[in-house]
Amino acid sequence: MEKEYKAIEIEEKWLKQWDEKMYYFDWNSKKPHYIIDTPPPYPTGSFHIGHALNWCIIDFIARYKRMNGYEVMFPQGWDCHGLPTEVKVEEKYGIRKNEIDREKFRELCVRFTEENIKKMRSTAKRLGFSIDWSKEYITMYPEYYVKTQLSFLRMFKNNSIYRGYHPVVICPRCETTIALAEIEYKKGKTKLNFIKFSDEVVIATTRPELIPACVALAVNPEDQRYSNLIGKKVKVPISEKEVEIIPDEAVDPSFGTGIVMICTFGDRQDVKWWKKHRLEMRVVINRDGTLNELAGKYRGLKIAEAREKIIEDFKKEGRLLKQVDIEHSVGVCWRCKTPVEIFPAEQWFVRVDKEKVLEMAQKIKWVPDFMFERLRTWVESMEWDWVISRQRVFATPIPVWYCKKCGKTMVAEEEWLPVDPTKDKPKKRCDCGGDEFEGEKDVLDTWMDSSITPLAIVNWPNTKEFPVSLRPQGHDIIRTWAFYTILRSMELMNEIPWREIVINGIVFGEDGRKMSKSIGNVISPEEVFEKYGADALRQWAASGVIGEDLIFSWREVVASSRFQQKLWSVARFALMHIGNGKADNLRIADKWIISKLNKLIAFVRDAMERYRFDEALKAIRGFVWYDFADNYIELVKGRLYSRKEAESAKFTLEYVLDRVLRLLAPITPFITEEIWSKFRSGSIHMQSYPEVEKEFVDENAERAGEEMKEIISAIRKLKHDKGLALNAPLKKVIIFTTLELDPLDLGFATNSEVEITKEMPMVREEITKIKPKFAIIGPSLKDKAKQVLKIVESLSKEEKEKLLSEGLEINLNGEKIALKPDWFDFEVKRIVEGLEAEKIDTKSSVVFVSC
């Protein structure tokens, strides 16, 4: 073995050597199934570090479950449809989607997406994920979207999809409906205009261009200033329309004048009021963002122009009383940042039964559990159903036509799928006899594709099993992906989609801020694995606490890479010595490390079950570095080099290395495979995860081993203090102890003759400190504890000794209290006469060293 671990070289070697079939899922396997509903990323072309974190977590789980005897399905999907790709393709070819043939445009999007998937796939492969590539799905292909369309038909039949007239949010620039989830909120400055409607009525608005859309005014019913106005009518400027002044608790009396105008529609509050008070609808803004004939002389102007013109006119008329600058948050289109508008429109909707969704969601195990709260508050605050239609091209077509003769909606039959109603025709006549149809041009929201992923991977509608085991995802999409999937699974299967959902955090840049190109704090997975390899990146990913956001850290990556070098060196040492080891004559140090290893296995298993990869990895690293390398190996070098009692050490080295590698394999698949291949056959990833072997847990050996460690450390320190080299020989070491220590190993470790004696005839013990055990004393003495401890401190030497040997009765304000020895820890100094040597006291031994 080479001295240095060359991560990149070795990782690339294994990528070539590994057989992908190793990770194929077999429906017929008799092992228990473990199916993971992996997130299908949006194919932007770069598999970023946030994906990497998420996939590392999935891979840790997949590999761990596989080693525990599960038949694991780790599929990989790509969620292709959507506006961003349309925009990119428009940019790339300098075209507009509405100006070219739909089919042609779609084709360009497909090709563009395929290229992006290719790039992302290669990054995912390089990171060593144990993905079953035979189960890859791509939502833009008919094999997948036929399922999306089928789900539409089934839900339409269920009456959970309907077409309705409803206010929807529109981006005037993109001229498309957008979901609530796609609105961003931006803070900015705007002017609040105080406008006189009549002598008594002055309103304040940031959007004077909507005055012609005003259908009512509202005041707070508690507001004394305006109680006389309630029920009265007032004339609206521009439209000259008479509107009523109504009371509503939602009006903030301290904002503006305390009188608010209700328009159809300025914002979502307007929609609420409009519904609640059953107001009429006056739409003055067109979908392209210009004003219509209801705006009178402002007709044809754009929103911003109209605003300016109206203010100018009002100034002249004396209607504008004042203008105030305010901080204001506006909803904007997530794509182009244009302020959104609310319009009534014919759209397709999925009905949302809030209570039922929450009831379902509660049956799922949420990790961490508080993440359920995010879903709950979101669902409870939802104000209207899910709008699933989009005015786009690159998406799953809605399988519906409208009869040209009678206008009736014709929904496709299941056997006709997949269909594109803009080019395919229905295979039957309309009930009215008509055979001329208009195909639905609107397409489905991308979430309609991705919210059936758990169904798609189990072969729905010929479902092989359901629900699946696990959904891993980020907390940023709980309100979208998780929510929609639960909703759809409920409607289509009347069942939860997965038994468990594990939520991971999002990745921040090293400066603690969200990674973004404009800030310049973006780190790509490529940068990391090109320098330190995938295993190091994976260890960084394991360092985060599940559910919490994780800051990217080069330091952590470097520390991980150093650990790999340490592991490599340890293996190199072990492999130089192993072979013909024997377990029949284990010495204290061997039993000690094996016992500690078995405790480590128990700990790591428990941590892995809780998805606390940080705890698992930290424990393994600590064990390898400090217990195994620094202590055990140092301790047995003497036996190995001298060939005295070496077989037990050889056995132990092999036993420990074997298990440590298997413990680490899910997290660092490359280095563990490489080392494994040097002394075992078959891939480590096809082995079982280490089990605790109870017969090897030995408390006495652990106590003795720890004591040996402490003695060696104390002697090292003594040499250090005396300016001696650590391997300097000593004349003699005498250890008084009641523990079973190993003079052979201790002798090698200290480079001196070691004598161990259980008799301490000349030793006198003196108590130097009494430390109360609060965990025992507190509950039994309660509020008396403090006073009692004060008395204990002031006891005489003899009394303290009595307390140590048999316990002591003390008197507290006339009350007799019996103190027991096991209530305290005693620190004891042992004084020995007649020996000329440096004396060291450890926990349970006294050591004399003659230099």
Add this chain to the structure above:
RNA sequence: GGGCUCGUAGUCUAGCGGUUAUGACGUCGCCCUGACACGGCGAAGGUCCCCGGUUCGAAUCCGGGCGAGCCCA
């Protein structure tokens, strides 16, 4: 404005009712000892954000501030 999360050595972080608060990186000594100098041995470094409360006992639980982040209105 609401929901959720976080605030612990110079930096990042563990712990989330009980002796001396964990680890990593960094810093400072000493050491190239036959696995590893990407190493070893040793050391220094903390008002556990602030204020109140509960308790025999609080970094940990509760209340109130202040600050940060994410999601949403």
